[in-house]
Amino acid sequence: VVTSYDVVLEGDVKIEFNRSGDWTSVDCERDEVPNGVLPQGVLEYVGKRFAGAYVVEIEKGLRGYEVKLSNDIDLEFDKDGKFMRVD
Numbered sequence: 001v002v003t004s005y006d007v008v009l010e011g012d013v014k015i016e017f018n019r020s021g022d023w024t025s026v027d028c029e030r031d032e033v034p035n036g037v038l039p040q041g042v043l044e045y046v047g048k049r050f051a052g053a054y055v056v057e058i059e060k061g062l063r064g065y066e067v068k069l070s071n072d073i074d075l076e077f078d079k080d081g082k083f084m085r086v087d
Helices: 040-049
Strands: 004-009 013-018 023-027 055-060 064-069 074-078 083-086
Touching: 040 055, 040 064, 040 074
Parallel strands: none
Antiparallel strands: 004 013, 013 023, 023 055, 055 064, 064 074, 074 083
């Protein structure tokens, strides 16, 4: 039984989808994850608190999002995109 699908795009961008077709992770290596993928709360928090840094990886789980920034800081957000903690 297939539970996920992995897609690798040009530039080593990796996207994982669940069997329903929803993305579960986006990994752009050292490049920026497109803003359209990010929940609004994550986008706003990173823009305000980490000027000059950007999201290079995001994983969506049952309880929320795990985000890796270009400066190697890992953040956790709840399912509504509200900041929870630095991981």
